[in-house]
Amino acid sequence: MEVQSGQMVRERISGARSADTETPPSPAILAVTPLGGVGEVGKNFTLVEFGGKTLIIDCGLRFPNVAEHPGIDLIIPDFSYLLSVKDGVQGLLLTHGHEDHIGALAFLLREMPLNVYGTRYTLALAKGRVQEMGLSDRVRWNEIAPGGRLSLGPFALRFFSVCHSVCDGIGVAVGTPLGTIVHSGDFKFDADPVDGRRLDRETLRQLGEEGVLALLSDSTNVERPGWTPGERSVRPALERALATAKGRVFLTSFASHVHRFQQVLEAAQATGRVVCALGRSMEGNMRLARELGYLKVPDGILVDLATLQRLPPNRGVVVSTGSQGEPRSGLARLADGSHTDMKVCPGDLLVYAARAIPGNERTIGALINNFYRRGAEVITEREELVHVSGHGSREDGREMLRLLKPRYFLPAHGELRHPATHRRLAYEEGMPQERVFLLESGQRWAFDGQRAAADLFVSAGEVLVDGLAMDETDSLVLRDRQHLREDGIVICSVGLSSRDGEVLQGPHLLAKGLMAPDLESLLEAAGAQVHAVLSEQAAYGRAPDWDQARDMCTTTLKRFFKKKLQARPVIVPAVLEI
Ligand SMILES: [Zn+2]
Numbered sequence: 001m002e003v004q005s006g007q008m009v010r011e012r013i014s015g016a017r018s019a020d021t022e023t024p025p026s027p028a029i030l031a032v033t034p035l036g037g038v039g040e041v042g043k044n045f046t047l048v049e050f051g052g053k054t055l056i057i058d059c060g061l062r063f064p065n066v067a068e069h070p071g072i073d074l075i076i077p078d079f080s081y082l083l084s085v086k087d088g089v090q091g092l093l094l095t096h097g098h099e100d101h102i103g104a105l106a107f108l109l110r111e112m113p114l115n116v117y118g119t120r121y122t123l124a125l126a127k128g129r130v131q132e133m134g135l136s137d138r139v140r141w142n143e144i145a146p147g148g149r150l151s152l153g154p155f156a157l158r159f160f161s162v163c164h165s166v167c168d169g170i171g172v173a174v175g176t177p178l179g180t181i182v183h184s185g186d187f188k189f190d191a192d193p194v195d196g197r198r199l200d201r202e203t204l205r206q207l208g209e210e211g212v213l214a215l216l217s218d219s220t221n222v223e224r225p226g227w228t229p230g231e232r233s234v235r236p237a238l239e240r241a242l243a244t245a246k247g248r249v250f251l252t253s254f255a256s257h258v259h260r261f262q263q264v265l266e267a268a269q270a271t272g273r274v275v276c277a278l279g280r281s282m283e284g285n286m287r288l289a290r291e292l293g294y295l296k297v298p299d300g301i302l303v304d305l306a307t308l309q310r311l312p313p314n315r316g317v318v319v320s321t322g323s324q325g326e327p328r329s330g331l332a333r334l335a336d337g338s339h340t341d342m343k344v345c346p347g348d349l350l351v352y353a354a355r356a357i358p359g360n361e362r363t364i365g366a367l368i369n370n371f372y373r374r375g376a377e378v379i380t381e382r383e384e385l386v387h388v389s390g391h392g393s394r395e396d397g398r399e400m401l402r403l404l405k406p407r408y409f410l411p412a413h414g415e416l417r418h419p420a421t422h423r424r425l426a427y428e429e430g431m432p433q434e435r436v437f438l439l440e441s442g443q444r445w446a447f448d449g450q451r452a453a454a455d456l457f458v459s460a461g462e463v464l465v466d467g468l469a470m471d472e473t474d475s476l477v478l479r480d481r482q483h484l485r486e487d488g489i490v491i492c493s494v495g496l497s498s499r500d501g502e503v504l505q506g507p508h509l510l511a512k513g514l515m516a517p518d519l520e521s522l523l524e525a526a527g528a529q530v531h532a533v534l535s536e537q538a539a540y541g542r543a544p545d546w547d548q549a550r551d552m553c554t555t556t557l558k559r560f561f562k563k564k565l566q567a568r569p570v571i572v573p574a575v576l577e578i
Pocket residue numbers: 096098164186
């Protein structure tokens with residue numbers, strides 16, 4: 001078991017085809033290639049290529065499922081294709097500050113320096129991780145504004161504001177000599193947004209009139225009928241919760257959901273409570289949003305922990321991250337009673353103002369159960385309207401199509417079922433089948449001025465990152481972790497004579513986490529087999545080959561446990577020289 005730091009692990013996305021090409025499209029072809037984010041939720045990363053030049057849109061990460069990738073903290077896109085065309089890269093545009101759009105930026109900067117474009121809040125969030133990793137000298141930040149325009153090589157960009165669950169989100173129209181590509185970003189239409197900043201319907205209408213060649217549009221929620229409710233619609237339920245809770249109110253949502261916290265602050269003011277941000281990331285985000293003017297804090301409402309503790313419980317609200325059950329978050333520690341500064345008490349209330357990212361449901365279930373166990377009540381969106389999505393539903397998607405009237409449609413952002421549902425919506429809107437492309441990560445959509453096709457794949461794997469070490473982890477380590485979890489570990493220590501390899505000590509076997517009906521006698525039998533194999537070698541009377549001896553221990557034990565238990569514990573041979 002060896003961690004080889006600095007080595008990247010590339011794993012093909014299941015279901016994706018292997019690469020047909022690693023060469024860039026011919027300069028006369030306009031190509032759009034999502035290298036992540038379609039057919040999966042997360043790691044959005046799209047290339048637009050024309051005339052030998054490349055524009056990157058977003059560079060996000062995906063949070064792994066613990067069962068699939070034990071011990072892995074992040075999954076980032078495979079940059080190998082991009083690096084092969086890096087001389088033509090004109091810049092990277094970030095549509096908004098969610099991790100699935102900015103989270104892999106620092107990793108890309110390690111590979112190449114970049115000009116990065118984004119709105120003020122998006123850049124503020126993106127800078128955090130880049131500074132943490134000491135990569136600030138690899139990037140030039142360029143602030144853009146919704147409504148603004150920018151030329152980058154052959155690409156004429158025009159930005160439009162969208163509504164989403166983070167401030168300052170945009171979509172972009174990329175004008176090229178062969179036509180305009182529109183990337184919606186993550187969006188919903190919100191008639192009365194908390195910050196008054198609506199989705200820029202007028203620009204979309206103009207673009208539609210001028211003619212849109214292709215539209216990439218957010219598919220996340222198109223399975224839901226109707227329109228996604230506006231962010232303000234959660235306000236009454238929040239206020240009711242704060243008004244009626246007997247004790248403290250704990251509220252969790254994503255740290256970047258400034259509009260949600262704006263409403264919590266206002267609801268607190270209306271109900272005579274004060275608010276405290278728990279944990280470093282929540283405090284940091286609140287401070288940032290306040291400094292940049294995105295969060296308006298009523299006087300005296302935001303307090304520190306010590307102040308909150310001095311007040312009666314029914315005067316306090318605690319906002320916290322950890323809505324996905326992240327084990328190290330303050331919320332998880334409150335739930336299991338291990339938080340050093342605060343306890344959940346009977347009469348308290350947890351307002352779960354978020355939705356589970358698929359794969360996290362069980363962890364979140366446990367978190368909620370633990371709040372109940374401590375005597376608290378819990379409200380989720382199932383009981384009360386305390387959460388609305390930032391992604392548009394079917395009618396939002398339809399409106400986007402109607403405004404832009406694209407010639408080609410490339411539904412994006414979501415597991416395959418989501419773009420597939422979005423495709424049906426486009427058919428409903430009268431788009432002919434041959435103009436709708438259901439792409440997967442790595443699939444290149446190409447337009448030559450006449451016709452479009454999407455029959456080539458470039459490599460689009462994923463890279464697993466062990467975020468604690470900030471080093472990429474070897475696939476062997478992953479396999480070991482899987483085996484450790486399932487069958488535990490067996491350590492075999494044996495002492496051999498350095499003269500002729502005779503077994504002088506042991507073998508002694510120690511097992512942890514291995515399930516067997518009569519473990520002790522099983523280990524004895526295993527040890528006897530190792531002894532027999534090593535003794536056979538010793539019979540040659542030569543000084544032992546230590547590597548070979550270790551291999552023999554491992555192979556013998558692997559076979560033994562496979563045969564007896566159908567198990568694959570991790571084998572650690574410790575061969576001592578005597
Ligand atoms: Zn988003």
